[in-house]
Amino acid sequence: MTDSTAETADRPLTQDGPALRLWMIDASAYIFRAYHALPPLTRKSDGLPVGAVQGYCNMLWKLIRDMKGADGPTHLVAIFDHSEKTFRNELYDQYKAHRPPAPEDLAPQFPLVREATAAFGVHCLELPGYEADDLIATYACKARDAGGEAVIVSSDKDLMQLIGGGVVMWDPMKDRRLEEAAVYEKFGVGPEKMIDLQALIGDSVDNVPGAPGIGPKTAAQLLDEYGDLDTLLARAGEIKQPKRRETLINFRDQILLSRELVRLSCDAPAPEAIDDFAVRDPDPEVLADFLDKMEFRSLRNRVGDGKAPARDGTAFVARPKPLTAPVITPRYAPQAPTTPNEAHNFDLEGYVCVQTIEELDAWIARATEAGVVGFDVETDALSSNFAGLCGVSLAIGPNDACYVPLTHEHAPVESAGGLDFGDGPADTREPITQIEKQTAMARLKTLLENPAVLKVGQNIKYDLAVMAKRGVRVAPYDDTMLISYVLEGGLHGHGMDELARLHLGHEPIPFKQVAGTGKAQKSFRHVELKHATCYAAEDADVTLRLWRILKPRLAAEALTTVYETLERGMPETLAGMEREGIRVDPARLRRLSSEFGMRMAELETKAHQLAGRPFNVGSPRQIGDILFGEMQLPGGKKTASGQWGTEASTLDALAQTHELPRVLLDWRQLAKLKGTYTDALIEAADDTTHRVHTSYQLAAATTGRLASSDPNLQNIPIRTETGRQIRQAFIAGPGNVLISADYSQIELRLLAHIGDIPELKRAFKAGQDIHAATASEMFNVPLDQMDSETRRRAKAINFGIVYGISAFGLAAQLGIDQGEAGAYIKTYFERFPGIRAYMDATKTEVRERGFVSTVFGRRIHIPAIHSKSGAERQFGERAAINAPIQGAAADIIRRAMVRMPAALEAAGLSDVKMLLQVHDELVFEAPEARADQAIAVIKRVMEGAAEPAVALTVPLVVDARAAGNWDEAH
Structure with a gap:
């Protein structure tokens, strides 16, 4: 680095630079820096967390104030991350998998930060499926290509690969301009090698694997010696250090994958033109109202009318607006607590x-007299099927709570990893005083099964499952998570910590505070009783206080029936299903793994033949070079670093006319x-029973649909041959069969009912092929003359219309031009005017109320409908159109699931077990001799699940079949 280049690192932005100066704020980094730099702050009027917003x-x-003047931006935009899932998850499903969720007190501040940005007159931008960094890269390239300058307001190393050729960074904390020299000073390489450097060192935060054991200094040395990553990997065998050499050879594919994960895309869709980002002063009224609403009085007085002084010191006279504007309460604001003390x-x-x-008996007596008790269990594992019970906590009133330890023990002096928890040698420590477990459990059983005492839990499904494995059926119960979900689904999360902050203004003790983190984390059974008591009893206390605030709102807001019929029975139902699990055939899974591996090898050989030379089929860079560099296939687009994009959508488009992209897609699918x-299923199966126990999340989706995890059994491909082979590995136990019961076209049936579409209702009542009937209506083709292609087009429209499919999307799906696709959609609405009427009415409803409802009364809040972003509002409209339909389907299957155990028992089929729920499908295990009898009961319950709450004007139809494995039953 020369002296002349070193001097540029801290110079101010040039006074006579290009006409276009686009400044882009890395807003997500701003938010987290603000959150971690300041102590927690809540709004005094209602306890809403606002520290990060302030x-x-x-x-x-400060940025707006400092950037005024001739050297400031001509265009300014704040770019946000939209969601966690992006195209990188298609390349590597573990990308960012270990990143913890945003702190619960930060989550409700995200929409307020966007509102703040708009109030300050700064344009906001985000894009589903892409990270903020990709949008920054795309607009940086656009500004550079237009002969302008792009200034990225951030110090994030991930963005440093963009520096150069008219792109710089500005560190707002240090007021420092970052150019090539600054990157070299920090990392030992220039911006052009930052992608290769990051591919080697990886990123633990984003779960980018990199090369194990290679840090920034070593990576910089290697790249300096060999020039670039491709050369380094090609010559890895020449490296003298054995460990370094083996790492680069053995982890070659992992390193190349990491390079694709860290490489930013210069070709992300640009939803708005740069001209839309022109710098403007904030509207004084809007800004003042926002700051007043947030109760930021000090900042309000500093800002005045919102016109920042120039950086050259030009005089600025603030004209503060009197603090008389009303405080605007957010739509999800919590209700006032029952008492100040609470x-x-x-x-x-x-x-x-x-x-x-004696103490336990006294607590049980008091809880019995009170008639309601907060209840929580503490265990030593996350899975209810394998967790050991450490203790139980009870709460009778505010600050009136206890913890009953059952299996606590001293931590080993030498724990795993050689950590000493400081308790001294085991033989010198006093024994832990606690009630003998069986005696305590017998007493607790009388309380927890007492029908006159309501047990209140938070996400109580887990507690029910843990106690059921110990012979205790907890009933009756309420779940504060589900009450919150019914009241405010879609507005915020429903975890205990977030609800405590929202409704109680309280920050519960984090688990890591009592158990530690990382390698030093100890089992809860080893936590000292004083700390365990504070942590566990607080959970029960918080839960009971939340119940006292939230439960009365169900009646006040006419949502009691929704909670009682759709939610309250689900924890016990799902806990039973999770406990049963479903059996898999480990030998078959191992064979499949082997077959997939061999087929991958065959596809790799075929790909080499089609390319005319060997290459790494797992390397997007090499794939891009072959497809677009050597084979000159059309449609190639380069990323910011100059590499060809090879994401699934690109390969899929090429696969329509070329064989190699199809082979590569097939290889990726098998991998x-x-x-x-x-x-993963082999790993997840119980070693003794060979059964897999998934875990269901009840409050995961705003529409009421369930989610499955550890492992996720809801995303196994249905229509592919390989997906079918995986389902064949799910088997019944000896003497049993699996029964798959699946609602037929339930969402289209609900659309016909909710939208009151006469043509669709007639077809469903007549038992006609609905897609053929739709095609007949649209294209005037008699049913007996219907060809498969016409039916296929009608089917695509039927399924796409309720998800807001566009002419562009339909054209891509059917392989036709947009004009023809647009004509199809127009014809569809002309033939079925009730659908357009339903959509228009739903849009009006969500704009007026902020939520839509299912026919069973579930409210689904759509916050995006009030966004200042037109793209977000359009997304909100599409979500609102689909939500009553998908939500009603979720409500129906919930009603069926809650009723199913009692219906089977009443029919003398208590040995028939419900095992899985996969969207519109339920899977059961039944004795083979009683399968037909079970199917009759299952179909009756599922087909009548809407009644008596709703009398549907179309019949619900369930297809059910029994077989030895899941695929044959489906």
């Missing part, structure tokens, strides 16, 4: 550790199936 506003105002007074030291049977399912 810090963000201060940082944004909102602010948590006496953690006052909780009781129950260590004698994913092998890693995600066959190998």
Whole structure:
């Protein structure tokens, strides 16, 4: 680095630079920096967390104030991350898999930060499926190509690969301009090698694997010696250090994958033109109202009328607006706590550790007299099927809570990894005083099964499952998570910590505070009783306080029936299904893994033949070079680093006319199936029973649909041959069969009912092929003369219309031009005017109320409908159109699931077990001799699940079949 280049690192932005100066704020980085830099802050009027919003506003105002003048931007935009899932997850499903969710007190601040950005007059931008960094890269390239300058307001190393050729970075914390020299000073390589450097060192935060054991200094040395990553890997065998050489050879594919994960895309869709980002002063009224609403009085006085002084010191006279504007309460604002004490007074030291049977009896007597008790279990594992019970906590009133330890023990002096928890040698420590487990459980059983005492839990499904494995059926119960979900689904999360902050203004003790983190984390059974009592009893106390606030709102907001009929029975139902699990055939899974591996090898050989030379089929860079560089196939687009894009959508488009892209797609599919399912299911299966126990999340989707995890059994491909082979590995136990019962076209049936579409209702009542009937209506083709292609087009429209399919999307799906696709959609609405009427009415409803409802009364809030972004509002409209339909389908299957156990028992079929729910399908295990009888009961319950709440004007039809494995039954 020369002296002349070093001097540029801290110089101010040039006074006589290009006419276009686009400044892009890395807004997500701003938010997290603001959150972690400042202590927690809540709005005094209602306890809403606003610390990150305040810090963000201060940082944004400073930037706006400092950038005034001739060297400031002509265009300014704040770019946000839209969601966690992006195209990188298609390349590597573990990308960012270990990143923890945003802190619960930060989550409700995200929409407020966007509102703040708009209030300050700064344009907001985000794009589903892409990270903020990709949008920044795309617009940086556009500004550069237009002869302008792009200034990225961030210090994130991931963006440093973009520096050069008219693109610079500005570190707002250090007021420092970052150019090539600054990158070299920090990392030992220039911006042009940052992608290769990051591919080697990886990123633990984003779960980019990199090369194990190679850090930044070593990576820089290697790249300096060999020039670039491709040369380094090609000559890895020449490296003298054995460990370094073996790492580069053995982890070659992993390193190349990492390069694709860190490489930013210069070809992300640009939803708005740069001209839309022209710098403007904020509207004084809008800005003042926002700051007043947030109660940022100090900043309000500093900002004045929103016109920042120039950086050259030009005089600025603030004209503060009197603080008389009303406080605007957010739509999801919590209800006032029942008493001031409940909102602010948590006496953690006052909780009781129950260590004698006499004390336990006294607590049980008090809980029985109260008639309602907060309840929580503490265990030593996350899976209810394998967790050991450490203790139980009870709460009778605010600060009136206890913890009953059952299996606590001293931590080993030498724990795994050689850590000493400081308790001294095991033989010198006093024994832990706690009630004998069987005696305590017998007493607790009387309380937890007492029909006169309501047990209140938070996400109580887990607690029910843990106690059921120990012979205790907890009933009756309420679940504060599900009550919150019914009241405010779609507005925020429903975890206990977030609800405590929203409704109680309280920050619960984090688990890591009592158990540690990482390698030093200890089992809860090893936590000292004083700390365990504070942590566990607080959970029960918080839960009971939340119940006292939230439960009365169900009646006040006419949502009691929704909770009672759609939610309350689900925890017990799902806990039973999770406990049963479903059997898999490990030998078959191992064979499938082997077959997939061999087929991958065959596809690799075929790909080499089609390309005319060997190459790494797992390397997007090499694939791009072959497809677009050597074979000159059309449609290639390069990323910011100059590499060809080879994402699935690109290969899929090429595969329509070329064989090699199809072979590569097939290879990727097999690689994913092998890693995600066959190998993972073997690992997840119980060694003794060979059964896999998934876990269901009840409050995961705003529409009421369930989610499945550890492992996820809801995303196994249905229509592909390989997906079918995986389902064949799910088998019934000896003497049993699996029964798959699946609603037929339930969403189209609900569309016909909800939209009151006479033509669709007639077809469903007559039992006609609905897609052929639709095609007949649209194209005037008699049913007996219907050809498969016409039916296929009608089917694509039928399924796409309720998801807001566009002419562009339909054209891509059917392989036709947009004009023809647009004509199809127009004809569809002309033939079925009720659908257009339903869509228009739904849009009106969501704009007026902020939510839509299913026919069973479930409310689905759509916050995006009030966004200042037109793209977000359009997304909100599409979500609102689909939500009543998908939500009603979810409601129906929930009603069926809750009724199913009792219906089977009443029919003398208590040995028939419900095992899985996969969207519109239920899977059961039944004795082979009683399969027909079970199918009759299952179909009756499922087909009548809407009644008596809703009398559907179309019949529900369930297809059910029994077989030895899931695929044959489906």
